[in-house]
Amino acid sequence: MLDAATTAQLKTYLGNLRTPVELVATLDDSPKAAEMRSLVEDVAAQSDLVTARFDGQADRVPSFAIRRADGTAETRFAGLPLGHEFTSLVLALLHMGGHPPKEDAELLDSVRALEGEFHFETFYSLTCQNCPDVVQAINIMAALNPNVRPVAIDGALFREEVETRKVMAVPAVYLNGEPFGQGRMDLAQIMAKLDSGTVARAAEKIAAKEPFEVLVIGGGPAGAAAAIYAARKGIRTGVVAERFGGQVLDTMGIENFISVSHTEGPKLAAQLEQHVRDYEVDIMNLQTASALIPGEAGGLHEVKLASGASLKAKTIILSTGARWREMGAPGEDLYRNKGVAYCPHCDGPLYKGKRTAVIGGGNSGVEAAIDLAGIVAHVTLIEYDSQLRADAVLQAKLRSMPNVTIITSALTTEVLGDGEKVTGLQYKDRTTEELHQVDLEGIFVQIGLVPNTEWLQGPLALSGRGEIEIDSHGATNLPGVFAAGDVTTVPYKQIIVAMGEGTKAALSAFDYLIRS
Incomplete structure (x- = not known):
């Protein structure tokens, strides 16, 4: 065997x-x-x-x-x-x-x-x-x-x-x-x-911690890189992470991480955490940041946590990443995990022999449709734009598969169901304004990312898309507050880019500390 x-x-x-x-x-x-x-x-x-x-x-x-x-x-x-x-x-x-x-x-x-x-x-x-x-x-x-x-x-x-x-x-x-x-x-x-006592005990321990010189919020590739570079400078470094690894944990195959021809998200996430733990970094996992309170000039910044605890630091590096974007169509929330899914690798086998749809024509959407086509009876790919946006090699592979239908210029307007599970979806043809219905049992949403910045509304400058605005050094508009990775305005949301940006933010934070 x-x-x-x-x-x-x-x-x-x-x-x-x-x-x-x-x-x-x-x-x-x-x-x-x-x-x-x-x-x-x-x-x-x-x-x-x-x-x-x-x-x-x-x-x-x-x-x-x-x-x-x-x-x-x-x-x-x-x-x-x-x-x-x-x-x-x-x-x-x-x-x-x-x-x-x-x-x-x-x-x-x-x-x-x-x-x-x-x-x-x-x-x-x-x-x-x-x-x-x-x-x-x-x-x-x-x-x-x-x-x-x-x-x-x-x-x-x-x-x-x-x-x-x-x-x-x-x-x-x-x-x-x-x-x-x-x-x-x-x-x-x-x-x-x-x-419930587990949460209270953890919050009590966190609240008793001394201020950090660098406090990293987020444990994805950007946060891990920032923590490693900060710790290597010999300064007191902490990491607050809702889940160490971030969105990498939800990534199946990684084939563009330079020098590593293939790896998988959970494996890379574990390696990131282990590398951080090789240094004297205080990792506070399963903690969600709820508010940032900037300090006065030269003073300490404060980060409040959902657990009720709070932490203080001389500098902050925000690397909270992004999450999958939702359609926002009626019925999506009602049928989440009842036919509406966001991970084709995880849930695809449950739809063997069934009819499914993939929403999104970028690389993620087309890759999902290709994977599902080998399992399910039929895949309908629905793209809002007038053409697919995925790499040409992926589009060619998708179009070669006999059990795939591609619909472009289409807006999903409603997820249909019987009260217990998905039975179909409705979409509008953006060219003719006509409504159409597709009967199916599963919908996989792959339409991009939303930055995790809802908790940062206030004095921190955000773009129209909710991304943290940074300069070439990873600095925000708040002195002593830096940001890195997918949560920022930096173009190209890639693992290797996020690591570089995290490194840059840590070096910038150290430079700020020695000059302050």
């Missing part, structure tokens, strides 16, 4: 096991069950501390449990945890086998202290880059607390259950049979939903 290179890697990882682990499979005569048996046997063969059994009794077949040999902890995979989920399999084995998770000690203590019964069900797809974070976080909880019993379910394998539960976006998490969360979540976010 596993190739030689993967098997060798797995054997090395399993050398970190400290206590015995059982793999207990529940199988039938299906081809997927045969693959699962092969996978379980391959894994068990790589360590004397791993044993395999095939006499399991579970509701979902095929599935297998990873169980601590003394029976005190268990997690389950209903599906083959390959692709993006292979790391989840490896980490589940290690954590069930006594290898400590790489998480904050206080957070892990909070997991151990949870009381009650927590039966988690997480629906994932093998192409979803957001799903592993959720699966791995809940598996850590299961390894630490016997009250937590999770199962990770491959939505493509258990399609009947997906249809019954109306799961139309992954990751989708249920707790004790009720919806718990949708989209990427890490352990701290999950614990914040389960234990």
Whole structure:
């Protein structure tokens, strides 16, 4: 089941096991069950501390449990945890086998202290880059607390259950049979939903911090670069991030990061965070900035957080990035995650054999349509402009696909549904003003970015598009306040551009400090 290179890697990882682990499979005569048996046997063969059994009794077949040999902890995979989920399999084995998770000690203590019964069900797809974070976080909880019993379910394998539960976006998490969360979540976010004291304790710790010399707001490529360059100058540096990695976490394939021919967003985000942690940078993750209060001349700036805490700093670097733009059409909010989606890589497999639409004719939209065309029955691409704006090579590929319809000069005017899920969309032909309806089950929105600056309304100068106005040094109109990346007026929203701009802002902040 596993190739030689993967098997060798797995054997090395399993050398970190400290206590015995059982793999207990529940199988039938299906081809997927045969693959699962092969996978379980391959894994068990790589360590004397791993044993395999095939006499399991579970509701979902095929599935297998990873169980601590003394029976005190268990997690389950209903599906083959390959692709993006292979790391989840490896980490589940290690954590069930006594290898400590790489998480904050206080957070892990909070997991151990949870009381009650927590039966988690997480629906994932093998192409979803957001799903592993959720699966791995809940598996850590299961390894630490016997009250937590999770199962990770491959939505493509258990399609009947997906249809019954109306799961139309992954990751989708249920707790004790009720919806718990949708989209990427890490352990701290999950614990914040389960234990409100987690948020209060974090806010209390943040409020007690001394002022920083450089405080970076945002943990994407620009923020990471700014933090590294500031820390290398030997000055007190902090980073406030709603989620470290930013929009990079939602990016599947990256092929234009110079010197790296191919990588994936979550991998790059993890590398960015690790590089920042190589320096003495105070990272405050899962924190949302809510207000900027500029200091008097030469004084400290203040950033208020949604948690109620606030931070002060001599200089600020704003790198809060951007988010996907929404259509703003009636029905979009109502059917979000019920047929309206923004990540074709994550949710595309849930629409296998169905009719879908992609809104947007730029590179992102055309790439999404190409990916979906290999999965779904039909793709209708709708572009507002009179022509597609994607690179010529992408347009050629799209036009070569037989199950794609391209509609230009079209404005989506309404998302249609039956109250539970999307059934179609309505668009207006901008040339004739006629209204048309397309019957479909899924709509993927890919129409550009909106800067995350709503919290910055006030003395900071913003462009008509809401971007932070900066000069050639990354400086804003406020002395000591700098900005970098997709949130600014800098042209070309690219990862490598954002990193350069973050570097420039950090060097400018340092120059400001030594001259003030």
